[in-house]
Amino acid sequence: MPELPEVETLRRGLEKEAVGCCIHSVTIVNQKVLKGQSEAEFRDRAVGKRIMGADRRGKYLLLPLAVDNLSSPSFTLCLHLKMRGSIRLQRADMALGRYGVLCLTLDQGRALHYNDMWGWGEWRVVADTEPLPLPELGDEPLEPGWDVEAFVRHLAGRRVAIKTVLLDQKVVAGVGNIYADEALFRAGIAPTRAAAGLVRQEGELLAEAIRQVLTEAVALGGTQGDYVDLYGQAGQYVPLVYNRGGVACPRCAVPLKKMKLGGRGTTFCPVCQN
Numbered sequence: 001m002p003e004l005p006e007v008e009t010l011r012r013g014l015e016k017e018a019v020g021c022c023i024h025s026v027t028i029v030n031q032k033v034l035k036g037q038s039e040a041e042f043r044d045r046a047v048g049k050r051i052m053g054a055d056r057r058g059k060y061l062l063l064p065l066a067v068d069n070l071s072s073p074s075f076t077l078c079l080h081l082k083m084r085g086s087i088r089l090q091r092a093d094m095a096l097g098r099y100g101v102l103c104l105t106l107d108q109g110r111a112l113h114y115n116d117m118w119g120w121g122e123w124r125v126v127a128d129t130e131p132l133p134l135p136e137l138g139d140e141p142l143e144p145g146w147d148v149e150a151f152v153r154h155l156a157g158r159r160v161a162i163k164t165v166l167l168d169q170k171v172v173a174g175v176g177n178i179y180a181d182e183a184l185f186r187a188g189i190a191p192t193r194a195a196a197g198l199v200r201q202e203g204e205l206l207a208e209a210i211r212q213v214l215t216e217a218v219a220l221g222g223t224q225g226d227y228v229d230l231y232g233q234a235g236q237y238v239p240l241v242y243n244r245g246g247v248a249c250p251r252c253a254v255p256l257k258k259m260k261l262g263g264r265g266t267t268f269c270p271v272c273q274n
């Protein structure tokens with residue numbers, strides 16, 4: 001699943017290419033992604049509107065839409081890529097590809113194609129009088145306002161594995177399987193340890209590791225692999241441990257261990273992390 005750095009990379013692309021553009025038409029191939037919103041309502045609310053911004057909250061993208069340049073936004077296009085969704089900038093005359101689910105035709109001969117092999121993503125246009133369809137989300141770890149004290153206090157109250165807590169979007173928004181493994185490796189903390197068993201300094205070290213790894217990955221356009229930006233370019237962040245079970249640890253050369261933790265593949269170094 002795309003995580004904070006991959007979604008942030010898309011956000012930056014949208015800010016550059018789509019903000020200021022008007023939505024001319026909408027094509028919906030798979031209604032499933034509208035999550036219950038009718039096709040007619042989605043279309044009515046989106047078509048003719050101008051994209052006024054590109055914001056991100058956790059793994060959600062939020063695009064405020066206005067009737068024209070001079071009005072304040074009255075709707076928000078709220079979307080989540082879930083497991084396999086990706087957005088590509090295309091020419092307006094290009095047809096949707098094999099996994100194309102939704103297309104927004106913009107002015108200046110542009111279009112945004114949403115591809116999603118399984119159709120698990122979410123796309124909705126919400127009026128400013130309605131609540132945004134977001135779940136409860138914790139602090140943004142890259143914002144200066146991240147309350148690290150509160151994060152450390154929260155850990156002290158959780159008996160589950162620290163990795164499981166990091167995946168909880170209510171605690172820190174945007175961290176998923178890749179960056180949880182990476183941050184725990186950098187902090188030297190075993191993913192299986194009970195969160196409540198971490199001492200204060202370890203909690204602070206972990207917070208710093210989360211910030212560091214996310215900052216690096218954003219700068220590199222996300223992780224190498226399935227995820228691509230608006231132009232189809234893959235990210236350049238190379239994980240140190242994530243999904244590298246059996247490979248030599250980059251620090252001590254002992255083979256990295258892979259296991260299931262809370263149903264998620266988890267890779268760590270049995271020597272460097274404890």
Ligand SMILES: [Zn+2]
Binds near residue numbers: 249271
């Ligand atoms: Zn090691």
